[in-house]
Amino acid sequence: MNSASPAVLLINPWIYDFAAYDFFARPLGLLYLAGLLEAQGVRVWFIDCQAAPHARPGPFGTGRYPKTIQPTPAPLAGIPRRYGRYGISEAAFRKALAGLVRPEAILVTSHMTYWYPGVTATIRVVREEFPEVPVLLGGIYATLCPDHARQHSDADLVITGPGERQVLQHLSGLLGYSFTPPDLEDLDALPYPALSLATGLNFIPLLTSRGCPFTCRYCAAGRLQPVWRRRHPLAVVEELLFWRNHLGLVDVAFYDDALLIDPKQHLLVILEELARRGAAFRFHTPNGLHVKYLTREVAGWLKRANFATLRLGVETAALGAGRLDEKLSDGELEAALAYLKEAGFQAKDLGVYLLVGLPGQEDKEVAASIHRVRELGATPVLALYSPIPGTALWPAAVAASPYDLEKEPLYHNNSLFPCWPAFSWERYTRLKKLAQGREV
Numbered sequence: 001m002n003s004a005s006p007a008v009l010l011i012n013p014w015i016y017d018f019a020a021y022d023f024f025a026r027p028l029g030l031l032y033l034a035g036l037l038e039a040q041g042v043r044v045w046f047i048d049c050q051a052a053p054h055a056r057p058g059p060f061g062t063g064r065y066p067k068t069i070q071p072t073p074a075p076l077a078g079i080p081r082r083y084g085r086y087g088i089s090e091a092a093f094r095k096a097l098a099g100l101v102r103p104e105a106i107l108v109t110s111h112m113t114y115w116y117p118g119v120t121a122t123i124r125v126v127r128e129e130f131p132e133v134p135v136l137l138g139g140i141y142a143t144l145c146p147d148h149a150r151q152h153s154d155a156d157l158v159i160t161g162p163g164e165r166q167v168l169q170h171l172s173g174l175l176g177y178s179f180t181p182p183d184l185e186d187l188d189a190l191p192y193p194a195l196s197l198a199t200g201l202n203f204i205p206l207l208t209s210r211g212c213p214f215t216c217r218y219c220a221a222g223r224l225q226p227v228w229r230r231r232h233p234l235a236v237v238e239e240l241l242f243w244r245n246h247l248g249l250v251d252v253a254f255y256d257d258a259l260l261i262d263p264k265q266h267l268l269v270i271l272e273e274l275a276r277r278g279a280a281f282r283f284h285t286p287n288g289l290h291v292k293y294l295t296r297e298v299a300g301w302l303k304r305a306n307f308a309t310l311r312l313g314v315e316t317a318a319l320g321a322g323r324l325d326e327k328l329s330d331g332e333l334e335a336a337l338a339y340l341k342e343a344g345f346q347a348k349d350l351g352v353y354l355l356v357g358l359p360g361q362e363d364k365e366v367a368a369s370i371h372r373v374r375e376l377g378a379t380p381v382l383a384l385y386s387p388i389p390g391t392a393l394w395p396a397a398v399a400a401s402p403y404d405l406e407k408e409p410l411y412h413n414n415s416l417f418p419c420w421p422a423f424s425w426e427r428y429t430r431l432k433k434l435a436q437g438r439e440v
Helices: 028-039 090-098 113-129 140-144 146-152 164-175 233-247 267-276 296-304 332-343 363-375 394-400 425-435
Strands: 007-012 015-017 043-048 067-069 084-086 105-108 135-137 204-206 251-254 282-289 307-315 350-356 379-384
Touching (some): 028 043, 028 164, 043 090, 084 113, 105 113, 105 164, 204 233, 267 296, 296 332, 307 332, 332 350, 350 425, 363 379, 363 425, 379 425
Parallel strands (some): 007 105, 105 135, 282 307, 307 350, 350 379
């Protein structure tokens, strides 16, 4: 790579919201793209607008993002909370841009649909510094709300779905540069993500698969990654050892949507090989594990391999035809938690995600799930439902919501409880206290 190689700037934009917490969040898709471009001889600049020291540090590198108060957007004016920008200051962002050689293209990713004001603010600043450089926007918001993104983001091009192939095609035309990528369908053929470009990285963000074989009615995984693919478990081991040796990191956060499927052929192979090589890590599962695959053997390996942050994706303890997913059958939650406690995990180690705010969901269902999780010796973790365009539950969300979800992505914000008849902080507070063990 030399100064004649094309230069591309990759940006992870600010978050704009009422609240934001960094729970093992890093822009891994963008870092994979950076690694692919570097392997193709492109000079890559990388700015993470979210990579600021935490205002209130938490365990294992998690913590509250620093917040700069911003005017509340008009659609959210009735919400009694302070709206803000999360991440680095605007001055720090402008300084980082000013220190760069002019790139030939700028790639911006996106996350929650209702965080789009952070995308537009990021692109606005970029335009002021590099007015003639083409801006390409991809990621979750771009994929789920492409028409809105084309109208409001000020990007020159909006890319939807998995990005590597499309980005290379568009950059080839923009830069007049010929790419010879590996087989992009083979996850083991892809270069490692460019983690060395990430600022303040204190854990390894890891994907052992892409997509999900399940079709939960509230989830957009199938739209974001239409095909479920897995890496070879020994290739995952090699990547972990590579980052431990090159970055000195031992904490690992799995980003998989379905990590535990067929564990004897995948996760247990990874953990057994790491043990055979005497390689010690500390693991975290922020995306949640499917309890139906938590056998006694799996639970034992999770404990022996040092899984420190365990989240289980249960969503509701209700069973039967009313469930919106295939995550839970009769007796599976009870068995999984019994195996985990038998392996040595305590209630504080076991967080069980429960969705709140689903269309038509009654508080008594949430309360029953909270009580059941606590009875079984685990910790309920309330996850606020955000309506997602294109999911099977989207029509029901649109029908239930008092807001115009189809027109304005800001109304997807789970802080609004957009599928409740009216916003009620008191209603949520009662459920939150119940989850914390404070009976109301």
